[in-house]
Amino acid sequence: MLRLDRVEQSLDLAVARSVGAELLIPGDDDWPSGLDDLGRHAPFVLWVRGSSRDLNSARPAVALVGARACSAYGQQVATDASWHLARRGVTVISGGAYGIDGAVHRAAIRADGRTVAFLAGGVDRLYPAGHHALLESIIDNGCLASEVPCGTTPTKWRFLQRNRLIAAASQATAVVEAGSRSGSLNTAGHAAHLGRPLGAVPGPVSTAHSIGCHRLLREYDATCVTSGDEMMQLIEPLQAAQSPSSGPPAPQTDVVPGRDRQEDERPRARRLIDALSARTPRQPLDLARQSGLPLADVVAELGSLQLRGVAKSTEKGWLHMPRKHR
Numbered sequence: 001m002l003r004l005d006r007v008e009q010s011l012d013l014a015v016a017r018s019v020g021a022e023l024l025i026p027g028d029d030d031w032p033s034g035l036d037d038l039g040r041h042a043p044f045v046l047w048v049r050g051s052s053r054d055l056n057s058a059r060p061a062v063a064l065v066g067a068r069a070c071s072a073y074g075q076q077v078a079t080d081a082s083w084h085l086a087r088r089g090v091t092v093i094s095g096g097a098y099g100i101d102g103a104v105h106r107a108a109i110r111a112d113g114r115t116v117a118f119l120a121g122g123v124d125r126l127y128p129a130g131h132h133a134l135l136e137s138i139i140d141n142g143c144l145a146s147e148v149p150c151g152t153t154p155t156k157w158r159f160l161q162r163n164r165l166i167a168a169a170s171q172a173t174a175v176v177e178a179g180s181r182s183g184s185l186n187t188a189g190h191a192a193h194l195g196r197p198l199g200a201v202p203g204p205v206s207t208a209h210s211i212g213c214h215r216l217l218r219e220y221d222a223t224c225v226t227s228g229d230e231m232m233q234l235i236e237p238l239q240a241a242q243s244p245s246s247g248p249p250a251p252q253t254d255v256v257p258g259r260d261r262q263e264d265e266r267p268r269a270r271r272l273i274d275a276l277s278a279r280t281p282r283q284p285l286d287l288a289r290q291s292g293l294p295l296a297d298v299v300a301e302l303g304s305l306q307l308r309g310v311a312k313s314t315e316k317g318w319l320h321m322p323r324k325h326r
Helices: 006-018 033-041 072-087 100-110 129-140 156-168 184-193 208-219 228-241 267-275 284-291 295-307
Strands: 022-024 046-050 061-065 091-094 115-118 142-146 172-175 198-200 311-313 318-320
Touching: 033 156, 046 129, 061 072, 061 100, 061 156, 061 184, 061 228, 072 091, 072 100, 072 228, 091 100, 100 115, 100 129, 115 129, 115 156, 129 142, 156 184, 156 267, 172 184, 172 208, 172 228, 184 198, 184 208, 198 208, 198 228, 267 284, 267 295, 284 295, 295 311
Parallel strands: 061 091, 061 172, 091 115, 115 142, 172 198
Antiparallel strands: 022 046, 046 142, 311 318
């Protein structure tokens, strides 16, 4: 309750109405039942712009994800696969980002198919700005969805947080191209923990763009897929069975295959760092509202960040210390 600003919540609802956003809750006809497999990590609600019917679990859905800094090879594979899946009536799900995500959404739209983008911020904020026209097109040919209310700013930790929704709302996940630290590996980790079929597209061993995919093939028993038809085969057994998925307990939002977490990458620390400003001092209560963390956790984590030189306490509040000043 300390973190809840009732004035801001009222403004968020007004913004949602102004952009035509719809609110879905568990049990609604169009609620994607795959999200329930996340257990205690499942979202409480989804804010949707566009056709919420495209989230309905009765329609086959495949997540196609990959690196933002993709190669021409990865972009071509993503485009061809998405086009073929969309033509076969599959809803193509991705994250609306630059690179592979953008190629996936554009191809599905060109194929007169349906596509869904899960956003890290509010559905009123078409981010990234360079994809404004594309995201508008997705609203007309599918939907934008987010678990956070309108007015919420995308932050680094929220991108990782939304990845679990991409994996859970899909019947299978395919990673088209990924470097060693690509965020798409986080999505793959969630798919693996949920027991969803996982595919990876192989690439040249001489390029860093395919390191992540090769790791999935080697260490996570991912299926080698090279086309939309092969990605379709990931979900065909599930469609034939038509049985509810019971999936294992959901993973935390920092699951990344083959990558050890560093101290600064702990979810709580990352959320607090994103809420801090290098120019504007902020009080702990304001940081709790910005990060969504309990006030006690904020106070405890600020002390740890100060010891590491990441944050600094001033008379007016707390500041983030960029690396060059540490």
